[in-house]
Amino acid sequence: MSLSEERRIGRHAVLLVLNSEEDMLHKLNWKSAIGKVGSMESNKVVAAIETAAKRNKIINSDVYREAHALYHAIMEALHGVTRGQVQLGSVQRTVGLKFAILRGNPYENEVEGEWIAVALYGTIGAPVRGSEHEAIGLGINHI
Template structure:
């Protein structure tokens, strides 16, 4: 059950997120039989961030919407990534803060053995702070979960 160094899904999700050449990065990841997408979301409500990422993952065929285990795995990866961005307190508007984030979602098998199955990674990067322009700072988060 060795984790292949070249197939670290969390690392690749962060690299995709920060890449200025997302299409080239996605094409390279497709050669590993992985699928991913990238998008943006801004909100004062955490559930809107979750919804935007879930919608992008479904629209891009990363998860099958009719399989609960896939939606559930994605949800946990999103929440783990949000914990990083919000420093452990997944609250936004209720404590007067907002986020402007770029996100990446990546699905694939990070192991040498194909029977290990797919994992999903969600990476978030952007700003968080008071809902006043100029009162924000950078933040990043990563969540990885098995499907």
């Protein structure tokens, strides 16, 4: 099993959320979507990312394992943004995030199957303008 640097799905998700690298994704034949979400409720962040994944046909919402894999990737990314405490409004925090979702096979051997990555980048802080700081999170799960 080999995981070449060119096929590291997490790296590409972070680069996509920070910048656009659509040429490489097209070459790898991966599905992707980017979007933005701001909220004081973590369930709204999850819903925005799930909706984008469904609208862009990154996951098939009729297949449970695909939605389940996406959910776990989102939660892992949120853990990074929220420093392990996936709470927002209940502890007087809000986020303004850009997100990227990628689906593809990060391995050269196709038998390894597809994976999904969710990258989040933006700000988190008190719900007062100027009281936030940057944060980033990444979640990767197999489908």
